[in-house]
Amino acid sequence: MLLNRRTFAIAVLGLCTLLSIVRNFTSQAGQVTSTLLIGGSKIDVTIESGEMELSQTELLHWAQSAAEAVATYYGRYPVPRLQLRIIPVGGSGVRHGQTFGYDGGLIKIRVGKQTEAREVANDWMLTHEMVHLSFPSVADEHHWIEEGIAVYVEPIARIQAKQMSGEQMWADLVRDMPKGLPQEGDEGMDHTHTWGRTYWGGALFCFVADVEIRKQTHNRKGLQDALRGILDAGGNITHDWELTEAFKIGDRATGTTVLSEQYAKWKDKPAHVDLASMWKELGIAAEGKSVRLREDAPLAGVRLAITAPAASKKTDLEISPTAVFAGRASAASRPRS
Ligand SMILES: [Zn+2]
Structure with a gap:
């Protein structure tokens, strides 16, 4: 060379x-x-x-x-x-x-x-x-959140960087998200370590949380704000954190309790998600291998905000005070051996 x-x-x-x-x-x-x-x-x-x-x-x-x-x-x-x-x-x-x-x-x-x-x-x-790299290391039973964030964020990051289209991502999610739904015998996210629940179940957790944060905040905040809040608090892969601590800090960045509450509901039990209703509300209609995106759907604005370029999102100033708090909180969290 x-x-x-x-x-x-x-x-x-x-x-x-x-x-x-x-x-x-x-x-x-x-x-x-x-x-x-x-x-x-x-x-x-x-x-x-x-x-x-x-x-x-x-x-x-x-x-x-x-x-x-x-x-x-x-x-x-x-x-x-x-x-x-x-x-x-x-x-x-x-x-x-x-x-x-x-x-x-x-x-x-x-x-x-x-x-x-x-x-x-x-x-x-x-x-x-x-x-x-952007999320703290958590205990082995929570591996699904590490993979779920990577699966869910990867296409959004590429769309925001103008490297892929929103249509492509939604078509992929309509095809693949059902792989994350609980199957017979599921015992919740922390106890069901199958490939589907780890990768797509984790992505489903992120997607459902993203939509819920946006509904509760009238589309002013989303999972992206929560994840930025966690990273800004020092929660990257080089640090071992309790998952509940990460979610608390993420919630603080959105002014909600969506992540903590959803985790409490999903961790030990199979959580039902009606994907067909979610696609419909978001205005995502499957057409063969692609999708048609509808702007007249009730949550079309939420769908657009999920992939909107980060530059149009006012987050940095609003997150700063959280980062100061979170820095203290993270120092108290238990390191993994
Ligand atoms: Zn991975």
Whole structure:
């Protein structure tokens, strides 16, 4: 691989004014490392040795797009410093991502050597992994919330960063959200560790909470405000928190008790969700593999607000006092062993 020093153009993210610059290349034992700057955060991208169809520039652009989507959703990048390791493997496509809380944050992601630029342009996996950085580590029985947030936030973040369309997301959710509904023998979110309940059950929890927060606040607040509140209080992947504490802080950011109450209802029992009614109220009508979005539906405004660009949401000033409170609260929470 080429090892010449390069500087890339600055990408500006709307009103967020988050800057992303590829700073330098260095070489160690056949690896190539460069640093992306996103706002005040640094992402060290290491491309492990191995011939790939994708150029360094294309891989870095992919990492930058995912980072910009997550920074757009949260108003900043979730951790000050991330190690991102791209591991070439046989075949094609983005394969397997893992996110760890140690050393300030580490993501390992495998990319097929035959992967083409258009495949990474449509990739969701790296954004999903980066969303994991934005929520505190919780006890194993609550793993569903970590996956649920990543599944639910990933497309919204990409829509807000203008990387995908709302129609696509709603069509995907209409197709996939039923996988998160409780099945026979379900014992609630904290005790039913199936794939469907962990990933899509967690996403369903987020979706139902998002709509409820918006209904209760006349569409002025949503789950995005709650999640920003938790992150602003220091709740990123490098810290171990009690889930109830995270929800309390999230609720404070929206001025509701939606997350805490919904968790109390869902944790030990299968919660019934009438998805067909929710799609109808939100104005989402399935048409084959796509959807038709109706603006005359009672909750069409809620649907639009869920994916509206973060820049149009007035959150930062309103969340600040919460962050001060939450900082104290988080210091008292029990670390996991
Ligand atoms: Zn995940």
